[in-house]
Amino acid sequence: MTEIEIGRGKRGRRAYSFDDIAVVPSRRTRDPEEVSTSWQIDAYHFDIPFIAAPMDSVVSPATAVEFGKLGGLGVLDLEGLWTRYAEPEPLLAEIAALDPASATRRMQQIYAEPIKPELISERLTQIRRAGVTVAGALSPQRTREHWKTVVDAGVDLFVIRGTTVSAEHVSSHAEPLNLKRFIYELDVPVVVGGAASYTAALHLMRTGAAGVLVGFGGGAAHTTRQSLGIHAPMATAIADVAAARRDYLDESGGRYVHVIADGGVGRSGDVVKAIACGSDAVMVGAAFARAHEAPGRGFHWGPEAHHGELPRGERVGVGSLAPLAEILHGPGRGADGTTNLVGALKRSMATTGYSDLKEFQRVEVVVSPYVSS
Numbered sequence: 001m002t003e004i005e006i007g008r009g010k011r012g013r014r015a016y017s018f019d020d021i022a023v024v025p026s027r028r029t030r031d032p033e034e035v036s037t038s039w040q041i042d043a044y045h046f047d048i049p050f051i052a053a054p055m056d057s058v059v060s061p062a063t064a065v066e067f068g069k070l071g072g073l074g075v076l077d078l079e080g081l082w083t084r085y086a087e088p089e090p091l092l093a094e095i096a097a098l099d100p101a102s103a104t105r106r107m108q109q110i111y112a113e114p115i116k117p118e119l120i121s122e123r124l125t126q127i128r129r130a131g132v133t134v135a136g137a138l139s140p141q142r143t144r145e146h147w148k149t150v151v152d153a154g155v156d157l158f159v160i161r162g163t164t165v166s167a168e169h170v171s172s173h174a175e176p177l178n179l180k181r182f183i184y185e186l187d188v189p190v191v192v193g194g195a196a197s198y199t200a201a202l203h204l205m206r207t208g209a210a211g212v213l214v215g216f217g218g219g220a221a222h223t224t225r226q227s228l229g230i231h232a233p234m235a236t237a238i239a240d241v242a243a244a245r246r247d248y249l250d251e252s253g254g255r256y257v258h259v260i261a262d263g264g265v266g267r268s269g270d271v272v273k274a275i276a277c278g279s280d281a282v283m284v285g286a287a288f289a290r291a292h293e294a295p296g297r298g299f300h301w302g303p304e305a306h307h308g309e310l311p312r313g314e315r316v317g318v319g320s321l322a323p324l325a326e327i328l329h330g331p332g333r334g335a336d337g338t339t340n341l342v343g344a345l346k347r348s349m350a351t352t353g354y355s356d357l358k359e360f361q362r363v364e365v366v367v368s369p370y371v372s373s
Helices: 061-069 089-097 100-110 117-129 140-152 179-185 198-205 224-228 234-251 268-276 324-329 341-351
Strands: 003-007 010-013 021-023 039-041 044-046 050-052 073-077 135-138 157-161 190-195 211-214 258-262 281-284 365-367
Touching: 021 268, 050 061, 061 073, 061 117, 061 324, 073 117, 073 157, 089 100, 117 135, 117 140, 135 140, 140 157, 179 190, 190 198, 190 258, 198 211, 198 234, 211 234, 234 258, 234 268, 268 281, 268 341, 324 341
Parallel strands: 050 073, 050 281, 073 135, 135 157, 157 190, 190 211, 211 258, 258 281
Antiparallel strands: 003 010, 021 365, 039 044
16 A cells, blocks of 8 residues: 655655545445344344444443344443442433533542442343343453453353453563453354554454454544554554455464454444444444433443543433434434434345445445535
């Protein structure tokens, strides 16, 4: 890829966001009812390629269950309020009512409460009793401490999610998590990320991960670009990681690692473009934080928003739009891409003539920067 000269001493690649690209219709179309949006990771089959992000504003045990019954996968944040407090509802209400000027400081205080292993077990058991796929997320820093509790509670999918996760973390203060050894010794499939480059993703695939998260997550509530200067335009990041998946498939003799877009997938058009660039599924936060059932009560935040030393996110108001079922399956109430996400994906696939998600990854795209009128 051609590099652009930033100055005499620095060059950089041109990278593209979802707003920079568009899907091109083909010569063939089909009926949207004949399109399949199902996907499978390891032994777990889902009707729709949507994963609810492990954020307290999005997923509670109750919404994880509802999301599972609607055909998707809800991932509970095992470092959130649900594993720190026996009764987190009053604190969720307090966070939603905070003045913006004091929100970060108060959230830091609330999340300073220690994680309780017995609550991890209780919450995951609650989800399991409902008969849906059970998924929970820990950061790499907490995985070593709590993984056994999570596995003993009967989790089906284990998510290790951080702003940036590498297979070669270096530390002189503590022994880092050896992902390859850890994943090999586990009896459950592991999804790990974020990664935003070909090389980083390939290294994560070599650890034995069942899926790799692409991006940094928490797009709407994330300020990493402002605070750390780090940003990954998602269209290019997904395409790079999809290339790593292809090469690892050959390298490993046929082992397929799922690519999951995580971040910047706020509307139905973003979902379409994420899959067109090569993702198998999308992890969504803000779009589901708008659901009437969402625990954030019209607000959205991720773990970066209450980091004890360097917050890299914020609590943002996203509003309360519609029931979760309507956001996923419609009917849509507006033309802004915030409701009937599944219907929009099916319509795009049908308009371009593709019958399933794997086929749709081959759709033609063009670079077409969006200019708002």
